[in-house]
Amino acid sequence: MMPDGDYMLGELPVYVKDGMARLKKGDNLAGSILQLKQAVKNVVDWNIVTPEKAIMMASYVPAKSAHILADCGSIKPDKAADFIVLNPDLTLVETYLDGESRYNA
Structure with missing residues (x-):
């Protein structure tokens, strides 16, 4: 927060x-x-969606909606390597920007 x-x-x-x-x-x-990682955790904790669907809602769906899927929204070659690593309980482990680790929890 x-x-x-x-x-x-x-x-x-x-x-x-x-x-x-x-x-x-x-x-x-x-x-x-509200931070996006907390929003993802909330919808999973509230049994609204699975972790996989929550992560898709926070990454792929906004990129598709904004018409920027060619640049971000999933982890693929030639896309921005900005992503987070989460524990199974959806708490933050690590943050990557431009493919480099920038933060360890």
Whole structure:
């Protein structure tokens, strides 16, 4: 989860406090601060989908929807090598960017 503080959401200044992101001007709810890896874990923990389907929902489906499947959304030659490694319980093990390990939990 994002720590409390000030951020930019596109061109809009927002602040995060107590797990909520709000617009600085008007104090309206600005969106979620939920991390994608937590969203994947949630839908599996709530018995909505299998881990495989949850991961597909978070990778392949958005890439297809955004018409960028040629560049990302799956692990194949000539695609961006940005991915995470998860434990069986869907907690983070490692993060790769450009095919290089950048973070170990």
